[in-house]
Amino acid sequence: MRIVLRFGKKKVNRSWYGDMALFLVLAAIGYFMVLPLVFVINNAFKPINEILMFPPRFFVRNPTLGNFVELFHLLTGTWVPMTRYLFNTLFIAVIGTAGHVLIASLAAYPLAKRKFPGRNVLFTIVMLSLMFSATVTQVTNYMTMSWLGLLDTLWAVIIPAIGSSLGLYLMKQFMEGVPDALLEAAEIDGCSEFRIFWSIVMPNVKPAWLTLIIFSFQSLWGAGGASGSMYIYSEQLKTIDYALGQILAGGIVRTGPSMASTLIMISVPITIFIFSQSKIIQTMSASGMKD
Missing domain, CATH: 1.10.3720.10 (MetI-like)
Known part of the structure; x- marks a missing residue:
């Protein structure tokens, strides 16, 4: 059920705002859930100097296939x-x-x-x-x-x-x-x-x-x-x-x-x-x- 409120000449659809809020929350949760997978993919293509770098970098800077070849x-x-x-x-x-x-x-x-x-x-x-x-x-x-x-x-x-x-x-x-x-x-x-x-x-x-x-x-x-x-x-x-x-x-x-x-x-x-x-x-x- 959609509830529409009127403020002067402007209509505010609470259902639309609720859907947007739910979408943003789910998008944020999905973002954090996919981070480990993205990290694993980036590490697979990092050269050894980037893997051992401290503090570690999340994304690869110089991708290489050397890890797979080795x-x-x-x-x-x-x-x-x-x-x-x-x-x-x-x-x-x-x-x-x-x-x-x-x-x-x-x-x-x-x-x-x-x-x-x-x-x-x-x-x-x-x-x-x-x-x-x-x-x-x-x-x-x-x-x-x-x-x-x-x-x-x-x-x-x-x-x-x-x-x-x-x-x-x-x-x-x-x-x-x-x-x-x-x-x-x-x-x-x-x-x-x-x-x-x-x-x-x-x-x-x-x-x-x-x-x-x-x-x-x-x-x-x-x-x-x-x-x-x-x-x-x-x-x-x-x-x-x-x-x-x-x-x-x-x-x-x-x-x-x-x-x-x-x-x-x-x-x-x-x-x-x-x-x-x-x-x-x-x-x-x-x-x-x-x-």
Whole structure:
């Protein structure tokens, strides 16, 4: 509702001023949120003398690609090819993300749209599991992977990610918004349970599983660092994140390549987020579907 006040011959639209004030506040918040990303980009192109300058400069004065060239030479100098590290990282991120989305969706469907004994107890356990951080469950995951004989394999990182409870909770909450009338109509038409799930439920919760893809991929993209080192010992199975960390541990002389590697590592998740940000906004809003 717009309220218009009259002062003499001048009309003051309070709604317009409110919109402008809100825009300025959001613009200021967005400006401060983007500053770290701008700083990382500038550092990646700074020569070593600008990186070590005190007080530090926010923007690069003499941009150079030397940091990326030096990083490339360091990676090609390892006895395991850089492409192998990259393949391991992509394999973990892609397979882990796909498995997590599929398993979480299949498990969330009966919890959200079907009634059976113990349903509430199972969902309560899922919610309680969200209280525990990854550090708490590392010992349990290690013992489980050891019992399954999967230590020192890529599956030791992928399987715990597939079984994460975050995706199950997200998908279950969003599937509850799908009208039961749609499912009942499909059952009358003779659709099987899997057909209802795949052709009706999943398209209606597309924003939810796209958001889950982003979160899962971002988590697994850097999973080869400290967490992945617990399960993987062979050098040929390490990820690009681990390889960069080992190469750049050479001290201050490798500060430039370190800045370049930081930009490379964050560029992939940011790119995926940029192309899917509208779906995240849809997930945070109401679906609009009513019975």
